Amino acid sequence: MFWHNFKYSLKVLFKSKVLIFWTFAFPILMGIFFNLAFSDIENSEKLDVIDIAVVKSDEFDKNIIFKEAFKNLSDGDDKLFDIDYTNLDKAKQLLEDDKITGYLVFNDDINIVVSSSGINETILKYVVNEISSNAEMINTLAANDINNEIKKGNYNINYEEIYAGAYKLVSKDTAKLHNISNKNLSYTMIEYYTLIAMACLYGGILSMYIINYKLANMNSVGKRTAISPVHRGQMLVSSLLASYVVQLIGLAILFVFTISVLNVDYGDNLPMIILLALAGSLAGLSLGVIVATLIKANENAKTGILIAITMLGCFLSGMMGITMKYIVDTNVPLVNMINPASMITDGFYALYYYSTLDRFIFDIVSLLVFSILLIFISYFGLRRQKYDSI
Amino acid sequence: MKNVIEVKDLTKEYKKLKAVDDLSFEVKEGEILGLLGPNGSGKSTTINCILSLLNFQKGSIKIFGKEMKPDSYDLKRQIGVIFQEVAVFEELTVYDNVDYFCGLYINDKKLREKYVNEALELAGLLDYKKFYPKQLSGGLLRRLNIACGIAHKPKLIFLDEPTVAVDPQSRNNILEGIKKLRDNGATIVYTTHYMEEVEILCDRIIILDKGKILASGTASDLKELSEIDEKITVEISEIDESILNEINNLENVDDFTFEMNVLTVKYKKGKNNLGELINFLKKNNVTYNKIFSERPTLNDVFLSLTGKELRD
Numbered sequence: 001m002f003w004h005n006f007k008y009s010l011k012v013l014f015k016s017k018v019l020i021f022w023t024f025a026f027p028i029l030m031g032i033f034f035n036l037a038f039s040d041i042e043n044s045e046k047l048d049v050i051d052i053a054v055v056k057s058d059e060f061d062k063n064i065i066f067k068e069a070f071k072n073l074s075d076g077d078d079k080l081f082d083i084d085y086t087n088l089d090k091a092k093q094l095l096e097d098d099k100i101t102g103y104l105v106f107n108d109d110i111n112i113v114v115s116s117s118g119i120n121e122t123i124l125k126y127v128v129n130e131i132s133s134n135a136e137m138i139n140t141l142a143a144n145d146i147n148n149e150i151k152k153g154n155y156n157i158n159y160e161e162i163y164a165g166a167y168k169l170v171s172k173d174t175a176k177l178h179n180i181s182n183k184n185l186s187y188t189m190i191e192y193y194t195l196i197a198m199a200c201l202y203g204g205i206l207s208m209y210i211i212n213y214k215l216a217n218m219n220s221v222g223k224r225t226a227i228s229p230v231h232r233g234q235m236l237v238s239s240l241l242a243s244y245v246v247q248l249i250g251l252a253i254l255f256v257f258t259i260s261v262l263n264v265d266y267g268d269n270l271p272m273i274i275l276l277a278l279a280g281s282l283a284g285l286s287l288g289v290i291v292a293t294l295i296k297a298n299e300n301a302k303t304g305i306l307i308a309i310t311m312l313g314c315f316l317s318g319m320m321g322i323t324m325k326y327i328v329d330t331n332v333p334l335v336n337m338i339n340p341a342s343m344i345t346d347g348f349y350a351l352y353y354y355s356t357l358d359r360f361i362f363d364i365v366s367l368l369v370f371s372i373l374l375i376f377i378s379y380f381g382l383r384r385q386k387y388d389s390i
Numbered sequence: 391m392k393n394v395i396e397v398k399d400l401t402k403e404y405k406k407l408k409a410v411d412d413l414s415f416e417v418k419e420g421e422i423l424g425l426l427g428p429n430g431s432g433k434s435t436t437i438n439c440i441l442s443l444l445n446f447q448k449g450s451i452k453i454f455g456k457e458m459k460p461d462s463y464d465l466k467r468q469i470g471v472i473f474q475e476v477a478v479f480e481e482l483t484v485y486d487n488v489d490y491f492c493g494l495y496i497n498d499k500k501l502r503e504k505y506v507n508e509a510l511e512l513a514g515l516l517d518y519k520k521f522y523p524k525q526l527s528g529g530l531l532r533r534l535n536i537a538c539g540i541a542h543k544p545k546l547i548f549l550d551e552p553t554v555a556v557d558p559q560s561r562n563n564i565l566e567g568i569k570k571l572r573d574n575g576a577t578i579v580y581t582t583h584y585m586e587e588v589e590i591l592c593d594r595i596i597i598l599d600k601g602k603i604l605a606s607g608t609a610s611d612l613k614e615l616s617e618i619d620e621k622i623t624v625e626i627s628e629i630d631e632s633i634l635n636e637i638n639n640l641e642n643v644d645d646f647t648f649e650m651n652v653l654t655v656k657y658k659k660g661k662n663n664l665g666e667l668i669n670f671l672k673k674n675n676v677t678y679n680k681i682f683s684e685r686p687t688l689n690d691v692f693l694s695l696t697g698k699e700l701r702d
Contacts, residue, residue: 004493008482015481213479216443220477224538227441227471228494229463386445386460389404390438 001230002238009210009242019209023250027199028257034195035262038188050120053084053091053103060106064163065135073127080127104128122318122326126353141166192264194319196273197344199254200280201310203247204288208306210239211292212299214382217390218292219299232382240285240375247281269351272360276347279367283340284310286374293378293385313341343367391418393455394546394577395440400449402435402601409435410446411601417579422572424592425581426688428698432601433581434474437548440579441471453546467495470544470576474551476535478523485510485519488537495542509541512567529560536564540571547571549580553587565591585688597692604695609688616686617694618644620657622667625679627651633674640670 013019054060054070061067074081084094091103095115102114102124112128114121145162149155212218214235216226225235255274258264266273291306317339318325325345328336336342347363395417402410410432417423425433438444440451442460451458453465478487488506496502510516513533523531536552549568553561568591572578582588588595589609596606605612619642629648637646637653642660646653657663664683671678693699 001494001497004490004497008479008486008490008493011486012479012481220473220475221479223443223473224471224477224491225494226443226460227466227469228491229466230494231463232461383461386442388445390443 002234005230005235006238006242009239010245012213013206013210013242013246016209019206019246022202022205023199023246024253027195027250027254030195031192031254031258031262031264034188034191038191049079049082050123051082051084051100052124053086053094053100055088055091055103055105056085057106059108063106063135065138066106066110066131069131069134080123117323117326119323122323122329123353125326125329126349130353130359138163138166189264192258193273193345193348194314196251196254196277197280197317197319197341197348198310198314199251200247200277200344201284201287201314201341202307203243203250203281203284204286204291204306204310205303206243206246207240207285207288208292208302209288210243211236211289211378212302214239215292216385217296217387223390226385232385233379236289236375236379236382240289243285243288244281247285248278251277251281272351272357273348276344276351276360276364276367279364279371280340280344280347282371283343283367283374286371286378287340289378290374290381293381310341313339317342317345319345337366338370340367340370343370391420393417394419394453395579396450396452396455397436397440398450400436400439400446400451402432402439402444402446409601410439413449413601413603415596415603415606417577418594419577420572420575421593422568422578422580422591424588424595425579425598426583426585426588426595426692427581427598428583428692430600431583431598433598434550435601436598437471437550437579437581441469441548468545470539470542470547472536472539472547472549472552474554476523476531478531478534478538480523482522483519484515484521484523484526484534484537487523487534488541491538492541495544505541505543509537512540512570513537514563514567527557527560528555529557529563532556532560533564533567536567540576543574545576547576547578549578551582552580553582553584585692589688595688597688597695599692599696605691612688612691613686615694616690617658618656618686618690619659620663621684621686621690622655622657622664622681623684624653624655624667624671624681625651626653626671626676627679629653629676630674633676636674637670640666 070081070083073079074083084091084100086094088105091100091105091113094100095103095113098115101120102112105111105113110128110132112125114124142159142163142165145166146157146159149157149162213221214225215222255277259266287309288306291302291309295302295305297305314320316324316328316335318328319341325336325342328342336346343363343366347360347367350357350359350363393416397416398414400410400413401408413432413436415423425436427433435444439446440453440458442451442458442462453462454468456462456465458465479490482490485506488509489502492502492506492509496505507516510519513536515530515533515537518526518530523534526534532552536549539549540547552568553564556564565587568578568580580588580591592609594606594608595612597604597612605615626648634646634648634653637643637655640655642657642663644656644658646655648654655663655667664681668681689699
């Protein structure tokens with residue numbers, strides 16, 4: 001029954017001209033549009049080096065990790081920051097004169113002061129957060145080493161040496177900051193990534209379409225399927241798998257087209273981008289499944305709700321302007337923690353800004369957990385479904 | 391004979407409307423039970439409750455002696471349903487549609503192929519295997535709908551108004567097909583508001599109105615409930631009103647109407663009313679074209695029971 005339903009679900013999806021257009025043709029048309037719109041500015045729209053200031057203080061001087069990281073980030077041809085080490089008044093003045101994106105004040109905590117919200121401000125925040133998380137790791141490692149020395153009875157501790165050792169251990173992580181390069185980061189690429197992310201999420205229309213055929217309150221075919229002796233879980237998973245296959249074929253066409261026809265260079269990150277698209281597609285499909293199974297409305301209303309949820313998710317994740325991601329991350333971080341669009345965009349940014357894959361893997365795992373959770377909820381909603389009216 | 395379906399005290403309410411009101415009945419193995427009633431009488435709701443598609447407020451439903459639930463897969467395996475609406479995939483061919491639904495019940499590919507072809511033959515669709523539903527006429531679509539519901543050779547078949555909006559040729563084809571299914575041993579529940587169909591097909595009939603059983607029995611049993619015994623219809627081009635008024639004085643006449651040049655006379659009883667009416671018309675020099683006599687129909691029974699026509 002599983003493969004029987006899978007085979008016919010595939011046939012139904014491939015025969016639906018509307019779905020084929022939105023899954024296969026629309027992303028390609030959008031890709032062509034981006035290519036036409038942005039190809040002229042491809043070379044000129046690389047992100048500028050970000051000007052920031054760091055307020056000199058004893059706290060900053062003692063913060064070996066930040067000092068080292070900033071040194072790395074403001075070195076070389078592919079440097080991310082131009083840093084002015086100055087006093088607080090001058091930093092304020094520079095910000096007021098719009099000469100810097102923001103400045104950092106090191107007290108007990110690290111304060112990032114910016115005057116507006118934009119891509120540069122978001123990058124600054126991400127980098128500081130990343131360094132902070134490394135700093136915590138180094139401090140923890142150092143504290144362990146110090147405790148070990150005390151346990152051995154050695155009270156003559158060389159703190160600088162211990163911290164340097166811990167720093168070296170984490171240096172693989174901090175070293176990635178050497179590699180942060182803005183040379184690939186163009187608005188055009190961001191638009192292509194947005195296109196991939198949106199294509200992933202709009203796969204929900206595929207799964208919703210095919211699941212609607214299994215629901216007695218949606219159409220007569222659903223009634224006929226609902227009275228069949230096929231286990232609901234089997235029906236759900238085989239239908240989902242069929243829509244996943246169609247979605248992946250659509251994505252594969254999109255990748256091939258953007259690479260071979262539009263000459264988009266995904267660089268070394270391509271396998272990771274594909275991996276992220278695989279996980280993102282599953283999240284998009286599971287979103288379609290849950291809307292289909294749990295929302296009691298007609299097919300058009302469900303489609304509207306799914307598109308609205310997806311669009312809102314994309315908007316809040318910064319796909320339509322990165323400022324929004326910064327605002328949401330700062331004020332209501334929980335929203336983007338459960339927003340699949342944000343998980344996808346965060347994954348793309350993680351590939352850009354960090355050379356290690358920790359954050360990227362976290363995003364992949366988040367997408368998988370999100371998908372599995374939604375599929376389980378849908379299954380339990382579907383398992384013994386009886387209706388008040390059909 | 392064993393009971394294939396047992397419905398006891400079934401009540402289904404939509405907000406304040408009782409769609410099914412304390413309904414109890416059984417369906418015996420091998421019989422065709424007709425559920426006859428006007429639109430909105432609760433026929434489809436009853437079937438949907440039996441199939442466990444709808445929640446209901448009160449009552450119990452057993453199929454093959456077991457309680458019917460949404461996950462009663464062993465029971466579902468033995469059931470086929472032909473819904474009122476055509477339930478097929480627009481994206482699949484005739485053959486693929488039947489194969490898909492049959493495949494939800496039958497795993498074995500060879501057996502399934504045989505069953506699918508038999509269903510297509512029974513529905514008269516063998517020549518349309520590669521057609522898509524949108525290429526079929528309304529009658530052929532209805533036949534496809536039936537083929538999809540019976541291909542897996544169910545022991546219990548529900549047909550919910552399968553002939554709505556079907557041309558006479560397709561209707562005859564469908565009714566013949568249903569008889570074949572019964573002859574092959576299936577138990578059938580047939581809902582319709584076409585009284586002629588239940589008279590032709592059904593071993594037993596339940597007349598429903600407003601979710602309640604008004605009467606049940608064989609067609610002959612039910613006709614006993616009619617207030618009239620004979621109805622005579624005469625096509626007349628012209629007749630004086632005074633002559634018309636005299637019809638009421640004829641023996642056994644219950645009522646008469648004269649509309650659109652058609653005189654309909656209903657008799658409470660008696661078997662030679664036709665001769666007497668012809669004599670009366672001759673005596674009064676009334677010329678007529680056609681004249682024919684009918685026994686009471688189920689519509690007359692329904693009229694007697696509810697005071698309204700079945701198709702009102």
